[in-house]
Amino acid sequence: MKMNKLLILNLLICATLSASELNAFNFNKTSNSNGSIYLEIDIDSHSKENGYDKITNNFNSYTTDIGMPELPSYSTFYQLNPHLEYEFELIIHDSYLIENIKVYPNILLVCGGEHTSSCPEYCLEDCPEIDICVVGEGEETSVELLKAIEKKKSFSEVNGIVYRSENGIKKNPNRARISKLDDIKWPAWEMFPLENYLSNGLGYGIKPGRSMPILISRGCPYQCTFCSSPQMWTTKWQARNVECVLNEMQHYIDKYKATNFDLYDLTAIVRKDWIVDFSQKVIKKNWNIAWQMPAGTRSEALDDETLKLLHLSGQHHIVYAPESGSEETLTKIKKKIKIGRMKQSIKSALKEGMYVKISLMLGFPDETHKAMMQTLNFTKDLAIMGVNDIYIASFSPYPGSELFSQMRKNGQIPRLDNEYFLGLKSYSNFFRSVSYSQHVSNRTLALYRIFGMLMFYIISYSLRPKRLFRLISNVIKNFCVNTNVKQLKTFIQKFLK
Numbered sequence: 001m002k003m004n005k006l007l008i009l010n011l012l013i014c015a016t017l018s019a020s021e022l023n024a025f026n027f028n029k030t031s032n033s034n035g036s037i038y039l040e041i042d043i044d045s046h047s048k049e050n051g052y053d054k055i056t057n058n059f060n061s062y063t064t065d066i067g068m069p070e071l072p073s074y075s076t077f078y079q080l081n082p083h084l085e086y087e088f089e090l091i092i093h094d095s096y097l098i099e100n101i102k103v104y105p106n107i108l109l110v111c112g113g114e115h116t117s118s119c120p121e122y123c124l125e126d127c128p129e130i131d132i133c134v135v136g137e138g139e140e141t142s143v144e145l146l147k148a149i150e151k152k153k154s155f156s157e158v159n160g161i162v163y164r165s166e167n168g169i170k171k172n173p174n175r176a177r178i179s180k181l182d183d184i185k186w187p188a189w190e191m192f193p194l195e196n197y198l199s200n201g202l203g204y205g206i207k208p209g210r211s212m213p214i215l216i217s218r219g220c221p222y223q224c225t226f227c228s229s230p231q232m233w234t235t236k237w238q239a240r241n242v243e244c245v246l247n248e249m250q251h252y253i254d255k256y257k258a259t260n261f262d263l264y265d266l267t268a269i270v271r272k273d274w275i276v277d278f279s280q281k282v283i284k285k286n287w288n289i290a291w292q293m294p295a296g297t298r299s300e301a302l303d304d305e306t307l308k309l310l311h312l313s314g315q316h317h318i319v320y321a322p323e324s325g326s327e328e329t330l331t332k333i334k335k336k337i338k339i340g341r342m343k344q345s346i347k348s349a350l351k352e353g354m355y356v357k358i359s360l361m362l363g364f365p366d367e368t369h370k371a372m373m374q375t376l377n378f379t380k381d382l383a384i385m386g387v388n389d390i391y392i393a394s395f396s397p398y399p400g401s402e403l404f405s406q407m408r409k410n411g412q413i414p415r416l417d418n419e420y421f422l423g424l425k426s427y428s429n430f431f432r433s434v435s436y437s438q439h440v441s442n443r444t445l446a447l448y449r450i451f452g453m454l455m456f457y458i459i460s461y462s463l464r465p466k467r468l469f470r471l472i473s474n475v476i477k478n479f480c481v482n483t484n485v486k487q488l489k490t491f492i493q494k495f496l497k
Contacts (some may be wrong), residue, residue: 028363036400086274099129114232117231118398118400124162133162134161135174136171138160141176156170159172159175167263189256198258207455212260217266220233221270225332237270238273239270243281246278263292269301279312279313279315281374283312290314291314295322299341300337307354320346321359325339329375332366343385350387356389357388357389358387358389361392364403364436365436368440369440372440386461386463390453397413399416430450432446
């Protein structure tokens with residue numbers, strides 16, 4: 001097949017389409033105030049380096065307010081309530097995009113990412129338009145796959161993929177993890193309309209400013225039963241060379257005027273010596289930047305010395321993810337943390353003047369009322385300690401996680417249908433909580449979550465009333481300085497609907 005087009009939407013689309021054919025897709029392109037089209041262009045630098053850099057428009061589904069194509073009503077597809085929360089719109093959008101692209105028979109549709117790595121056979125069975133799923137890291141696999149397509153070689157020789165063959169769905173051997181992270185080229189941001197995001201202050205941290213995403217590591221050495229990362233990354237944790245990370249950051253500061261860096265690592269802080277070295281060198285650079293870990297972190301390496309360096313280097317906002325305040329639950333989900341050690345680290349972060357947020361979950365399989373009450377009591381302790389923010393999510397059994405496999409085996413998840421996938425988003429919606437514990441109903445779980453959040457903020461603002469006045473002032477000014485403001489605004493907007 002002659003390769004002259006490559007689209008990426010968390011998936012690769014290899015096609016022999018002309019520009020006019022691509023423009024024939026029935027999408028309403030959204031423009032910004034300057035008239036430029038928000039159709040994202042994205043490509044892996046590894047592919048670009050190997051000559052696959054002819055890109056067409058990428059209809060990316062993660063541009064919420066700027067650039068998401070207008071779609072038919074939800075009822076066109078699943079007969080759903082049109083006022084469902086936005087997250088499900090992403091599912092509709094990707095489905096609609098895939099169906100429209102496959103109108104052209106020459107297209108080979110290749111998907112990648114954590115979802116397809118967790119359940120590639122299901123993706124191929126459920127979505128007949130998909131031809132190939134890339135499992136695990138995609139840099140080397142995508143290049144080898146593109147070469148096989150270009151030279152018309154058999155897909156059986158490409159490790160790390162699951163694909164359709166004449167004899168049905170075939171899974172090739174997994175590809176070994178990339179051993180030298182520093183050899184991976186930096187993302188090809190120059191092929192992406194990055195300024196659209198930088199100038200709008202889009203990012204996941206607090207006051208992100210001109211925010212650039214970056215990774216300092218890959219993988220996670222832990223085996224939490226609710227997490228699907230072992231399917232994607234195995235349990236091997238690797239960190240990049242500190243100088244390599246600093247060079248990339250310097251490049252973004254010079255070229256894009258970056259003022260903040262969001263670290264999207266699964267587990268950024270594992271080795272104390274690495275993070276201490278990194279922080280000390282950032283301080284010496286005197287960049288006057290911020291860096292954050294929106295996904296949260298563990299506490300093992302975060303003692304007084306480390307947290308002081310983190311704060312001085314620009315880490316002003318930190319998220320801890322203990323998940324539960326129940327020792328019994330922590331043991332069952334293999335979280336491998338000590339609540340006492342976590343509290344000590346949180347106190348040290350607060351002493352340094354850092355903005356501290358805590359992420360918790362309720363509704364694990366077999367979790368009892370007693371265990372959930374222990375987590376709620378933990379939130380009370382956090383409020384008294386002075387923690388700034390908290391979020392209590394409901395457990396979601398992601399495909400590929402150990403708990404997902406157990407629940408599929410025992411029939412607790414009988415079907416992978418729209419109801420199941422919608423349920424995965426319940427963690428972000430208090431009014432649509434889904435409990436996977438046989439001891440606690442959906443309604444009770446929702447009440448526990450709401451009660452826990454209200455208790456935390458009532459105690460927090462009662463002990464520190466200045467925070468409440470500051471919160472009200474920021475809401476009035478429409479200034480989302482922290483996640484409290486964002487959550488309150490979102491709650492008010494949903495309530496008004």
